[in-house]
Amino acid sequence: MSNILNEFIELVQIDSDSLNERNMADALTAKLKEIGCDVWEDKEMIEDIGGTAGNLYGVLEGTCPGSILFSAHMDRVANGHGIKPVVNDGIVTAQGTILAADDISGVSAILDGIRRAKASGKPYPRVEVIFSVSEEKGVTGSRYIKYDRIISKEGYALDSPGRIGRVINAAPSAATITFEVEGKNAHAGNAPEQGINAVMAAAKVLSRLPDGRLDFESTANYSTFEAVGPTNVVNAKAVVKGESRSRSNEKLDNYLELVQKTCDEVAAETGAKITLDIFRKYRGFVVEPETSCIGRLKKVYDEMGIEMLVEKGGGGMDANRLNEHGIACVGVATGYFKNHSVNEHLYVEDLERAGEMVERIIYNAAE
Numbered sequence: 001m002s003n004i005l006n007e008f009i010e011l012v013q014i015d016s017d018s019l020n021e022r023n024m025a026d027a028l029t030a031k032l033k034e035i036g037c038d039v040w041e042d043k044e045m046i047e048d049i050g051g052t053a054g055n056l057y058g059v060l061e062g063t064c065p066g067s068i069l070f071s072a073h074m075d076r077v078a079n080g081h082g083i084k085p086v087v088n089d090g091i092v093t094a095q096g097t098i099l100a101a102d103d104i105s106g107v108s109a110i111l112d113g114i115r116r117a118k119a120s121g122k123p124y125p126r127v128e129v130i131f132s133v134s135e136e137k138g139v140t141g142s143r144y145i146k147y148d149r150i151i152s153k154e155g156y157a158l159d160s161p162g163r164i165g166r167v168i169n170a171a172p173s174a175a176t177i178t179f180e181v182e183g184k185n186a187h188a189g190n191a192p193e194q195g196i197n198a199v200m201a202a203a204k205v206l207s208r209l210p211d212g213r214l215d216f217e218s219t220a221n222y223s224t225f226e227a228v229g230p231t232n233v234v235n236a237k238a239v240v241k242g243e244s245r246s247r248s249n250e251k252l253d254n255y256l257e258l259v260q261k262t263c264d265e266v267a268a269e270t271g272a273k274i275t276l277d278i279f280r281k282y283r284g285f286v287v288e289p290e291t292s293c294i295g296r297l298k299k300v301y302d303e304m305g306i307e308m309l310v311e312k313g314g315g316g317m318d319a320n321r322l323n324e325h326g327i328a329c330v331g332v333a334t335g336y337f338k339n340h341s342v343n344e345h346l347y348v349e350d351l352e353r354a355g356e357m358v359e360r361i362i363y364n365a366a367e
Contacts, residue, residue, distance in 0.1 A: 004112040004355045005087070005348055011108060012083045012100045018075040018137045019051035025074060028107065028131055032058040035114055037129070045144040051133055055141055057149055058129035060114055066125025068365035069155030069327065070113075070358060071142075071318050072106030073135030077340050092346040099344040101336035105351055106158030107131060109334055113358020120359070125366045128152050132318050135159070138176075138281045142321040153327060154293045156361060157319040160331035161339055162309075164350040164357065165301055168331030169294060170312040171320055172217070172245040173252050173284035179205065179263055182273040183236040195234025199227045201272040202238040208262050211242075218246035219314070220255060247284050247312060282316045285323035293328040300360040304353065332357075 001009075016024035025041060032039045038061070042054035056074070077098060084095040093099060110129060117124045128150055133141035160168045181202045186195025202225065211220045222242035229235040244259075246252040256278055267274040287293055289310050301308045313331060322329040335350020 001087070002352050004108050004352055007111065008092070008104060008108040008351060009085050011104045012085055015081045016074055016076060016100075017078065017080055018134045019049065021074040021133045022052035025053035025056055025131075025133070028056055028074065031111055032056075032129065035111070036060060036118065037114070040149070042144060042146060048144070049134055049140055053133055055133055055144060056131040057146070058131070060118065060127040062124055062126040064123035064125055064366050066365050066367040067128060067152040068125060068362060069128045069130065069150060069152035069322070069329070070110045071130040071132065071155060071157045071322070071329070072110055072159055073103045073132045073141065073318060074107070075134055075136050075141075076100040076102065076104075077136050079342070087348065090348045092348060094342070094344065096342060098340065098342060099336070099346060101334070101344055101346040102161070102339035103135070103159045105334040105336055105346055105354065108351065109158050109354035109358050112355030113362060116355060116359040117362040122363060123366060124362050126151065127362055130318070135318060139316045139318060139320060142318040145321060145325070147325050150327065154296075154365070155322055155327050155329040156297075156332050157317055157322070157329055158332050158334050158354065158358075159317050159319075160313065160333040161336055162333035163347065164333055164335050164353050165306040165308050166333035167294065167297060167308060167310045168313040168319075169289065169310050170247055170286040171284055171316055171331070172247045172314065173249050174243060174245040174281045174316050175252060175256060176279045176281060177242045177244060177256070177259055178277045179240050179259075180275045181238040182275070183234065185236045186234040188232045188234050192234055196236070196271050197234050198238040198272055199235045201266055201270045201274065202227070202240050204266045204270070205262050205274070206240065208266075209259060214246075214255065215251070217248055217312075218244070218251045218255065220244040245314070247286070249284060282320040283324045285320055287323065287328050287330050291328060293330060296361060296364045297330070297332070299364055300357055303360060304356065306353070
């Protein structure tokens with residue numbers, strides 16, 4: 001097995017679900033230091049997010065001018081404990097669990113690429129690394145990124161499914177939507193007219209809101225409807241939770257305004273009190289194909305004989321936060337598919353070439 005594959009297999013076997021990344025952070029700290037990086041962990045954020053580890057920063061000082069940033073996340077979704085990877089016919093899978101190639105393939109490629117660049121003897125610029133926590137929980141960890149520690153103006157988030165060569169240059173803004181309906185209890189048989197049915201009021205709100213695919217770049221989804229009570233009592237409380245995403249901030253704003261308007265209308269019609277809570281999780285981004293960030297990738301892929309495919313994505317990632325703070329960053333595929341499921345798998349060839357890709361990006365970032 002190649003060095004990068006061995007390291008990937010080692011790392012996926014370290015349990016590291018969201019908010020429980022301590023063991024992974026310790027392992028990566030040791031690896032970054034072994035490479036020669038200065039390493040710092042943001043332990044101040046641990047209490048704020050209720051986790052066991054903070055974002056990890058690594059810096060390899062360059063031997064020539066320039067600076068470039070790479071990011072990946074340390075956590076994984078549920079069903080990622082006790083991973084037992086299996087390599088067969090050039091593909092890595094797991095036995096009954098996720099594989100956690102999302103995002104340990106990105107972590108492994110970054111480590112491999114930095115090692116290769118340092119060992120080559122060629123001039124290389126400053127290399128900055130962020131290994132974030134709790135990305136799978138609403139891209140939470142990168143909300144706490146310390147931008148005063150980052151010099152780079154461009155970066156690459158190795159955190160996208162697909163064969164190597166796939167680049168995500170746009171991702172949506174997202175917001176969670178929660179509304180609580182407070183009605184009035186009454187006996188359902190003797191005096192229902194004296195009650196205000198929170199269940200029916202909540203249902204009226206939902207019946208008037210579009211959901212699913214709203215347009216080519218916008219979605220909405222309502223996943224939770226909580227209302228518990230005996231059938232002989234008019235229910236006085238209901239809670240609905242959902243989300244909306246759009247690559248257009250204007251469209252997202254318009255949809256959230258519609259939600260507020262609908263809640264107000266139903267409250268006026270029914271007499272229920274409806275409290276709406278909207279939390280904006282992250283802001284969308286677009287990195288145009290003609291920018292130097294994507295141009296550098298095109299040059300690297302041409303050197304490697306790989307066809308580049310630039311596409312818009314439908315989910316958020318750490319690149320959303322980086323772009324929001326003025327660092328041009330795109331998502332980069334590392335060869336995994338069907339992430340977040342027990343069918344997740346990774347192409348060994350792509351993983352190995354992803355390490356080479358990182359190495360070549362580093363050289364091409366020199367000024």
